[in-house]
Amino acid sequence: MKHEVDLHQLINVIGDAVVVSNVAGKITLWNRAAEEMFGYTAAEALGQNLDIITPERFRARHWEGYHHSMETGTTKYGKQTLRVPAIHKDGHALSIAFTVAMLHDEHHQVSGVVAVIRDETVRFLEEKELKKRLIELESKPGA
Template identity: 40%
Template sequence: MTDLATFTAAALDQAGDGVIAIDRDGIIRVWSKACEAMFGHTAAEAIGQDVKIIIPPRLAEAHDRGFFGAMERGHLASDGRPRRTKGVRKDGSNVYVTMTFAMIVDADGAAIGSVAVAREDVREG
């Protein structure tokens, strides 16, 4: 039987949607294969980087307010509702994605990060 960590990694890499997890400092800790295809960064390039590598510069300040506010409050304003937004690929081009966010909490219920499931939105602009 495959160990849990190997099984989990395989499940993430074979999921059709992208999975990104960031710690409470906004650093990417999980980057699935679908994220590689969607944003152009390999896992080796993305993991350890600030999540702002996929956030357009004009949206970075709003992202920080929302994300760091959520870390302080311990909950997200979106409450798991899908949200369409713009991302930026490694080559600098824009990509529209629909993302669903959830908090990652520790055993005591304290916010330690966030996970997003991302699907490329093929609608124009």
């Protein structure tokens, strides 16, 4: 039995952000989870470049890797999860984890990239606090 899947609906109901950007780094798809995670509506995000979610101090490194992937058509983060800081529209810091996949046109040329992103800010902060407590406990006399 064949089941048709409405891909537009699927992209908008999943809990992870789905962000697609073209070769130039302009956002071409921004799902509801991305709106919730980053604070920008799709209307605000579409056509913008990825700097809207990339902290300024990481932008040069981000674009270096991005352009390398666009030129080579490859990425090392297809199966490997990348964990990086990000920024919300209101300026607060996020900790995100994502995988990416290269997209190709009908001529097999790179047309962009899709990122599936999860907000791990709470987990990151909890882990940071646990590490801090462990260091404190280990530094006590008799530990």
